[in-house]
Amino acid sequence: MAAQNSVLSHIARPYASALFDLAQSENQMASVETSLSDVSRxxxxxxxxxxxLRSPVITADEKAQxxxxxxxxxxxxxxxxxxLRLVAKNGRLFALDAIIVGFRELAAKARGEVTADVTSAAPLTGEQVNSLTETLRAKIGKTVTLNQFVDPSLIGGLQVKVGxxxxxxxxxxxxxxxxxxxKEVG
Known part of the structure; x- marks a missing residue:
């Protein structure tokens, strides 16, 4: 699985970088991010x-159409x-999710933001999100964007991953x- 993610990242990086450069040069960063979020959703x-998107059976031309x-x-x-048409024409739609992630990382870095993945046993309240964001911002010294995940098996508490x-x-x-x-004692 790690090797597959590495290959996807290797394929996605130049595409994400090219779109980022285009969006930045055309002053379309916010609009491009919004559209990519819609596609990701x-x-x-x-x-x-x-x-x-991932099907190897459907040809690149059929996907593009x-x-x-x-x-x-x-x-x-x-x-x-x-x-998206270019990515489809080049037969790289299977890496679209990784391309979007790469773009988001570049955009966040350009804004001086850091992304943190937060996994909790239950959805966090708005107050908890604000408190966690402020705590992380104070510790890291940068604006923090949270990606929230819920995993009931955690029972309670949090898992926070920053970088x-x-x-x-x-x-x-x-x-x-x-x-x-x-077990070690007994």
Missing amino acids: LIGESADFARF ALDAVLVRSNTNPYVANF SQMIDSSLKTKLAAMKIAM
């Missing part, structure tokens, strides 16, 4: 669309629409550590 919400039909009816930013740093205060991890410590 569609990929996440529609299993059929996600399968369509189908995508073009969708883009004609949508209000997607013209730069993003042309970009390569991981802070795990979940009850699941603490219980596992106690279990290991008890």
Whole structure:
């Protein structure tokens, strides 16, 4: 799985960088980010669309035609629409999700933001999100954008990942550590 992610990142990086440079030079950063978020949401919400993008059975030309039909009816930013057509023509739609992630990382870096992945046992309230964001901002010294995930198996607490740093205060991890410590004693 790690090797597959590495290959996807290797394919996605130049595409993300090219779109980022275009959006920045044309002063379209916000509009491009919004359109990419819409595409990302569609990929996440529609299993059929996600399968369509990754399918090796459907040719690049067929994918490009189908995508073009969708883009004609949508209000997607013209730069993003042309970009998606190019990615489809080049047969790289399977890496679209990774391209979007790469673009978001470049955009956040340009704004001086850091992204943190936060996993909690239950959805965080607005007050908890604000408190966590402020705490991370004070610790890191940069604006922090949170990607929130819910994993009920954590029981309680949080797992926060910023870059390569991981802070795990979940009850699941603490219980596992106690279990290991008890085995060593007994």
